[in-house]
Amino acid sequence: MxxxxxxxxxxxxxxxxxxxxxxxxxxxxxxxxxxxxxxxxxxxxxxxxxxxxxxxxxxxxxxxxxxxxxxxxxxxxxxxxxxxxxxxxxxxxxxxxxxxxxxxxxxxxxxxxxxxxxxxxxxxxxxxxxxxxxxxxxxxxxxxxxxxxxxxxxxxxxxxxxxxxxxxxxxxxxxxxxxxxxxxxxxxxxxxxxxxxxxxxxxxxxxxxxxxxTLGHVQPGNPGQFVHRHIVEKAREYMLSNKHLPPTVLEVCQELRISRRTLHYAFQKVLSISPVAFLRYIRLHGARQELLTTPPGRVLISEVAARWGFWHMGMFGTYYKALFGETPSVTLRRGLRPG
The missing domain is CATH 2.60.120.10 (Jelly Rolls)
Structure with a gap:
């Protein structure tokens, strides 16, 4: 093979x-x-x-x-x-x-x-x-x-x-x-x-x-002195301003000129979630909006997932259902209904 x-x-x-x-x-x-x-x-x-x-x-x-x-x-x-x-x-x-x-x-x-x-x-x-x-x-x-x-x-x-x-x-x-x-x-x-x-x-x-x-063989240094809430606010502002093409954690760190460790610590302190999870939620919401506004049969769920950076369809489905309480296919069939 x-x-x-x-x-x-x-x-x-x-x-x-x-x-x-x-x-x-x-x-x-x-x-x-x-x-x-x-x-x-x-x-x-x-x-x-x-x-x-x-x-x-x-x-x-x-x-x-x-x-x-x-x-x-x-x-x-x-x-x-x-x-x-x-x-x-x-x-x-x-x-x-x-x-x-x-x-x-x-x-x-x-x-x-x-x-x-x-x-x-x-x-x-x-x-x-x-x-x-x-x-x-x-x-x-x-x-x-x-x-x-x-x-x-x-x-x-x-x-x-x-x-x-x-x-x-x-x-x-x-x-x-x-x-x-x-x-x-x-x-x-x-x-x-x-x-x-x-x-x-x-x-x-x-x-x-x-x-x-985690292995402890690379001697990380001490993180700088940053105000955690200020870091999270700036990170959220940058993430949401680019939600049509959500940045990676690396790009957020580069924009804020801080280390990944510092960003992670700030998010855990302020929001009790990691920046990776926060970015994933942004991408999941983007995918959900696209599924809700596209008529069934006009798009493949795998195509939507890929556009929002999800390369593992199984994990996309798991993350999606955990956050929204329904599968992507249910969202696509249901679409937006008048309230």
Whole structure:
């Protein structure tokens, strides 16, 4: 089985611009040599070191400066290789059986693993392995960190090998990454939409950075002294003034010249919700208004969802029903009724 969807061939965007280049690839292999070749943007060699017929699979989402993939193999493999130059690698096991060693460190189920920029990878996989891996371009990551977080960049780029992590953190990361792949897999052609690519790019970056901050290995600094209510008022004003094309959290932070951590803390203090949830409510209201004012049969719910930045139809339906007490299809059939 093989699926490959490519959109665009333009240069890498900045941290707040939607990636103009995107691809989604799904492939199953029965040969370790083909498995090594299947992974885009890597130069690597695989050597099968346990006996038996090989079976592997790869799901890859590439969004300009971000590559996110899930790789499964049912045999122990000795890997040697490198991602593209000037990139940082972070990953998490989904399920592993038997001993494995990433850059010389023993791989354990509840852990994150890292590869420093411009380093060679040596990975002796477990006898059965299922892992998520993200590769982040340093230029985009540096800009994101400078504009939206208080992470110590130099410390971050020294992370290498395996770092044990809490079960709660690992489960949260696996859940988030699973839903990212599920959403793209269910609607891969949503990547054609610029807004979907922008939201997906932001979701992936936020998921990874929050995980790193929670791990506690990146030494975040102290947030600045801001008046929380003033921050929320300015953020709401900016969000609502652009509700026809709601900004991402990154764009809000850039507009207000504050970090993501500071914005999140202010919203929790003042509104008891996150800025991500507040922006989602704006987008849900936009989608609801469009569904209410469009005659049935004139529009697909998936098209409306994509226009408002929802790339995962299952989650869109869940969020919509939770907020409005009815499904999008009910709203579309009902439309606006005179009061």
């Amino acid at each position: 093989s699926l490959n969807i490519n959109i665009g061939e333009t240069p890498t965007p900045s941290a707040t611009q939607p990636p103009a280049e995107a691809s989604f690839t799904v492939i199953e292999t029965s040969d370790v040599f083909l498995q090594a070749q299947a992974l885009p943007k890597w130069h690597q060699e695989y050597l099968q070191i346990s006996e038996g017929a090989f079976h592997g699979s790869l799901s890859d989402i590439s969004l300009g400066p971000i590559q996110l993939f899930r790789e499964r193999m049912d045999k122990a493999v000795d890997q040697q290789g490198q991602p593209w130059p000037n990139s940082f690698v972070v990953g998490i096991p989904v399920n592993i059986e038997g001993e494995g060693f990433w850059s010389g460190d023993k791989l354990v189920s509840d852990s994150l693993f890292f590869l420093k920029p411009n380093s060679e990878l040596r990975f002796r996989t477990p006898s059965s392995s299922d892992i998520y891996v993200a590769v982040l371009d340093l230029n985009a990551l540096n800009q994101y960190i400078e504009d939206f977080t208080e992470i110590n960049v130099q410390h971050l780029y020294q992370l290498s090998g395996v770092a044990p992590a809490s079960q709660q953190l690992c489960q949260s990361l696996r859940y988030s990454l699973h839903h990212i792949f599920e959403g793209v897999s269910n609607n891969p052609y949503s990547l054609n939409d610029t807004r979907v690519r922008q939201v997906l790019f932001s979701d992936i970056m936020n998921t990874l950075i929050v995980g790193l901050e």
